Amino acid sequence: MIDAKRRTLVKGSLAAGAVVGAGLMAPRAFADWNAAAFQAKDIPTAMTGLLGSDSAEVSDRIKIKAPDIAENGAVVPVTVETDLEGVTSISIIASKNQTPLIASFEFVDPSVIPFVSTRIKMAETADVIAVVKAGDKLYKNAKNVKVTIGGCGG
């Protein structure tokens, strides 16, 4: 009888431990998300927050594929690729969005080819800027996209 009670207690405390553990774990799932950079209202703050600097050398080895004219700013297809060596991340910025930093792709494994393709929202006609981190240096390139209907309206 005593033993049974003891078992229940042990089980109970184990379960409690698991719940506390889960509670502690939850915020950790977001630890990587850089709020300062992704909520920044201007490009220098976003770039410095994410990449440690807002200065990047312009490189035409970064190719940005995006439409010249986007009829619908809510869905603008953007592809970025580069033949720069040692690329560890590619970030995409829409220069006139309220929060300009849109996405950052971090290549954890060297097998990943410096290529990303996604669809972004653009509030108005602006530059799509791609920032590439290669080695310890930052490179960038830009492509202007004319937006006829903004994608962040309301």
Next chain:
Amino acid sequence: MSDIKIRAKLEGDETTVKCLMSHPMETGLRKDSKTNEVIPAHFIREVVCKVKGAVVMKTSWSGGVSKNPYLSFKFKGGAVGDPIEIAWTDNTGESQSATAEISG
């Protein structure tokens, strides 16, 4: 039932992964045109891509990625049948993941 669709195809020594996720991607900046109330933010913040269980790419997003996000990336190597796993977590703590095998 996951709302992530993944296609991974091996061509030569490169695998191309294409992925579609189902998500509203609300920025938190938009107002409801009728009530004039701000629509709360609800967007994917992190996406983790794994090949054979190992993380190869981590991405962070703002609400600036379009609704029902599309993501494509490429990597060298990979073999037909290798599992590709894509997992996202959004700003409300919701998460989803899906796995697909590389096809030839």
